Amino acid sequence: MDPLRTLWETFFDWDSMREALPEMLTVGLPNTLILAVSAALLGSVLGMVLAVAGISRSRWLRWPARVYTDVFRGLPAAATILLIGVGLAPLGMQVWGPDPYPLGILALSLIAAAYIGEIFRSGIQSVEAAQMEGARALGFSWGEAMRVVIIPQGVRRVLPAWVNQLIALIKDSSLVYFLGLVASQRELFRIGQDYAATTGNESALLLAGLFYLALTVPLTHVVNAIDRRLRHGRAAGAPDDEIEDADLALPGAVGGNQR
């Protein structure tokens, strides 16, 4: 057979794709979103805690944050997911039964938090000390000044790096298949892989790849649009909110923090 034709059919066999599509849409996509969105929320909250602990004056906050970051950033994601998903499974069994999702989400969050913590910390530390002084001079406590003045500006500066991390998280969500998923728990990658294994044809896996791109590429553009709006503020007259508004004349965001 013509090798090029074979190659084409290995990746672009429409019948295989059509066969896998319904399950990708109804099972794989929702499951990937559940994993990625929950881990993004939990990971960002935890990352913010790590960031603030990391710049604390108390070494008892700084050190644990440092060690945590080094450990969870330094381990392979697959190892962390297995260690937590399998290692804590007996404990999880007592709390929420055999569902591997909670521990999978926890593991993904812990990994993401290590990276997001560093991203947020670099953003927060890039805000001029004069901003803190200005807020303190008005009578704000350190914590309140952080919350309403420093952190909103710092986070705004690192939005692109934060999106990098969310993209990594969406991709890493495929690794929960290590923990053993029943049919209804399979996410995009696992469904693609299963179809590829049974048909001996990679087209379903390629389709899964297209789904990942459909999630990650628009995410970048959505955040860029938000970024633009934050730079220039809302239309005059609209009520604005200090958490959402951000600076006009800021240097570029801190560089990516990809593994």
Add this chain to the structure above:
Amino acid sequence: MSVDTSTSVSLGVRDVHLAFGANRVLRGVDLEVARGETACVIGPSGSGKSTLLRTINRLIEPDRGDVLLDGRSVLGDDPDALRQRVGMVFQQFNLFPHMSVLRNVTLALRRIRRLPEDEAVAVAREQLDLVGLAAKADSRPAYLSGGQQQRVAIARALAMQPQVMLFDEATSALDPELVKGVLGVMADLAAGGMTMVVVTHEMGFAREVADTVAFMDRGVVLEAGEPAAVFEAAEHPRLRRFLAQVL
């Protein structure tokens, strides 16, 4: 200018010392400002003027000495509560760039004074009106000139109804043509009865507006008195040399 200055109080700085490591920045500073009066602090850079201001509202804690408001020491007070009573204006304005001008002024009113939104906005609009910037309420600070930004910073401090105002080289970062507007606001405030400590390089302002001029050098007030005495009849050689350089 109809800023409420009825709550202005006297300010006393007594023998304040401060060192950063081996660098003794303040070496026993004394300064008295009567209620409603304005003291201008002049002197070469590095003489401790800005640091002195920061020890008054305890952005920096003095090592020794005392700071009195209305005759009472403030060193035992909660620093956050103290800073609500002492307004401060900075050389670089320190406006919050991610908020509108209006939000800059209402922020502390809402979050610290716990005023409802509409009351905070009313206070802020009145203050912005007094500095001539009501029309800029919805702009971001970056869209304003330096002089306008500094007037917003003054409005932001005044909105908290401080008992004392501190100005740290408020016009030093401004283009020359913008200095006058800011000094005008400050002069109105002084005439209105606000107790003020003004660190400045504007000798004209010090001469016309100050009740007391204090010359600081190497961490101490070398000479202080009425503007005429300080400018026309300086006693200390270092003050005479300084005046010869700046006038």
